[in-house]
Amino acid sequence: MTPQPLVTLHLWGVPRRAVPRAALRMASVRPALGRLPGLRFAKLLGTGDGRTFTVRDADPRRWGLLAVWDDDAAADALDGSPVAASWRRIADEEWSARLRPLAARGRWSGREPFGAPRPQRWDGPVAAVTRARLVLRRAARFWSAVPPVSADLHEAPGLRMALGIGEAPLGLQGTFSVWDSSASLNAFAYDRAPHAAVVTRTAREGWYAEELFARLAVLSSRGTLDGTDPAAG
Template sequence: MSQITTLTFFKYPTLKSKVWAFMMMPIARYPLSKTKGLSFYKLMGSGKPGFNPAPDWSTYGLLQIWETEQYANQFFNEATLFQKYKRNSQEQYTIYMKSIVAKGEWSGANPFEKSTSLDETIPFIAVITRATIKFKLLRTFWKYVPTSQAPLKNNDGLLFTMGIGEVPLTQMATFSIWKNKEALMDFAYKSKEHAKAIVKTRKLQWYNEELFSRFQPYKTVGQWGGKDVLSTH
């Protein structure tokens, strides 16, 4: 399939730009819905570092699924909406990705189509995990998050991570980029804390809806924190 996914992060350092970014959450929906070649999108805020539920008003994300890369390039290079985002943000960082596998649903469907044009020379793996947390289990879930996320600290195989979400506390997602498949597998299957989190998920059934997806990040545009994550490894 020629479908690709892009995830763009925006940094807003000033109070004026933070207010602008917040106001754009509902305003941007209409022009995005009319964007040619765009089959799915999500406007998202972010949490503070460490998958903290407290909002980080300086960082926002835009997830988009495109019919082809050409449509994506046209949007980023020419769309009036994106030019507004560039003018009002200090940094923009876009990761282009091809879907490897996706299990579950997002807003009632699985929007990711497995790519048939993966590049075997690219070792990096990107992961999106997304869930709608049951309201009655919110306190239990967030209380356990610091324990489940502990193995990510000082993890040499983890290149980038960000907590994002459509709705604070209840509709959350994590995005991460790993050096290679082995680094991801070590975290997923050799981490005791992560293994316990999986057991708790199955036992308590925290989620009304969940999705786990893996991607091959093959191109980036812009910088985050003054650098390009992929080009430095």
């Protein structure tokens, strides 16, 4: 049986003067990242506020790395690696979380990065990761549908933090959010009218060429994001 993976998300905030160097790191750290033992999957990410999923959302002062590891020891090695050191040389803020997959469906770049975990109970805070590759000829309809859902998301009870994530400014869209509990995430996903309407339209209109949704247990977090640790509640 394949061991259950450990997932990490790192977010680095950089001062405005370091934005060009941060953009360069999106390419320059890839070789060193690929050499880390125990790494199953990794995506270097730009971030944004996720309100429109267009370039208007982009936050050039915050960058991320989502990674899937064989175990805790493999994830520990990232902290002492040239990859982390390179980001820390230019960062003025860092936040990270360790996560365990609770449920996942779909693919990311043709892979199932979080495996196929069996449904399980988790009483602590949970994170949700969504990612989609748009069918470009249908992108305009997707972008027009996003603002009501995003506005509702940021007002949803139990939401601790949410941001847009993406591997490219356009066409590759995703979100990362942290919630008080599975119940609060379920209430947004299934009971809030704007989100339910978009789910129906997605299936009917075929907006995505590839999509993924994952729910993850928040095992631990450290550091700050805009001065606080959002996973701490």
